[in-house]
Amino acid sequence: RKEVEQDPGPFNVPEGATVAFNCTYSNSASQSFFWYRQDCRKEPKLLMSVYSSGNEDGRFTAQLNRASQYISLLIRDSKLSDSATYLCVVNINYQLIWGAGTKLIIKP
Amino acid sequence: NAGVMQNPRHLVRRRGQEARLRCSPMKGHSHVYWYRQLPEEGLKFMVYLQKENIIDESGMPKERFSAEFPKEGPSILRIQQVVRGDSAAYFCASSPGLGVRDIQYFGAGTRLSVL
Numbered sequence: 001r002k003e004v005e006q007d008p009g010p011f012n013v014p015e016g017a018t019v020a021f022n023c024t025y026s027n028s029a030s031q032s033f034f035w036y037r038q039d040c041r042k043e044p045k046l047l048m049s050v051y052s053s054g055n056e057d058g059r060f061t062a063q064l065n066r067a068s069q070y071i072s073l074l075i076r077d078s079k080l081s082d083s084a085t086y087l088c089v090v091n092i093n094y095q096l097i098w099g100a101g102t103k104l105i106i107k108p
Numbered sequence: 109n110a111g112v113m114q115n116p117r118h119l120v121r122r123r124g125q126e127a128r129l130r131c132s133p134m135k136g137h138s139h140v141y142w143y144r145q146l147p148e149e150g151l152k153f154m155v156y157l158q159k160e161n162i163i164d165e166s167g168m169p170k171e172r173f174s175a176e177f178p179k180e181g182p183s184i185l186r187i188q189q190v191v192r193g194d195s196a197a198y199f200c201a202s203s204p205g206l207g208v209r210d211i212q213y214f215g216a217g218t219r220l221s222v223l
Contacts, residue, residue: 034211043199043214044151087151095164096141096212100150 003027004090006099014107017078021102023088024070032091033071035062037084038101044087048073078106110135112202113182114215122223127187127194129218133202140183141201141212142175151199157183158205190222 005024013019025033032051036044048055050071054063061074075082083106088099113132121127133140142154156164157177168175172190177183187194197219201212 041197043216045214046211049211091210095156096153096210098143098151098153 002099003092003097004088004099006086006088006102008100008102010103010105012105012107013078015078015080018074018076019078019104020072020074021086021088021104022070022072023090023099025088025090025092025097026069027090027092027097028066028069030069030090030092033062033064034089034091034096035071035073036087036089038087039084047086075104078104080106080108082106112137112200112213112215114198114200114218116218117216118219118221120221120223121190123191124189127190127220129185129187129198129200129220130182131185131200131202131215132182133200134213137202137204137213139203139205139210140177141203142183142185143199143201145197145199145217147196154185187220190220192222195220195222 003026034049035047037047038044048062050062050064059076063072085101085103087101090097112134115130138159140157143151144154145151153167155168155175160179172188174186197217199217200215203210203212
């Protein structure tokens with residue numbers, strides 16, 4: 001079992017819809033969590049940090065469920081510009097473990 | 109405050125040549141990470157360095173690849189005797205080393221093409 005697992009997608013979603021991604025992690029000692037986004041042929045950029053049960057930033061909400069060992073990312077009112085690959089990252093013993101990413105395609 | 113700077117942005121090498129990729133971390137960051145990304149694949153961790161020390165090189169291929177982060181100057185990822193399979197995007201990230209709240213910031217990457 002991989003340490004961090006994500007559904008690779010792609011998720012094809014109409015503009016304006018709400019979309020949610022899940023990410024599961026295997027190590028219960030994981031201490032902090034992040035979502036990054038990566039556009040095609042660009043570097044990953046930090047989207048949100050998730051330190052406690054969850055947090056919200058505009059249209060984006062990240063939630064953490066330690067008991068079930070997963071984090072989720074919810075995007076409301078999706079825009080064409082949200083099309084990207086979303087990477088789940090878990091800090092385990094001060095090392096960042098990266099998921100393979102979920103590809104999101106927003107269609108007009 | 110300049111971000112993570114990588115150069116060159118694009119590098120073309122013939123099989124058997126050496127490739128040197130450079131990474132200057134963000135100001136104040138002493139931790140550097142190198143990742144490789146093959147086309148249509150995810151990021152693969154290669155190596156984690158602090159000044160003059162390799163902390164974790166568990167993702168580095170055993171041969172031809174080496175990395176350093178000297179006391180002065182940028183971090184260097186060196187690939188000797190490149191092969192076509194080395195063609196990829198190589199990303200460098202840096203962080204301030206804040207433990208569990210540490211965040212990595214990425215450079216724009218170096219795209220290596222091996223002919």
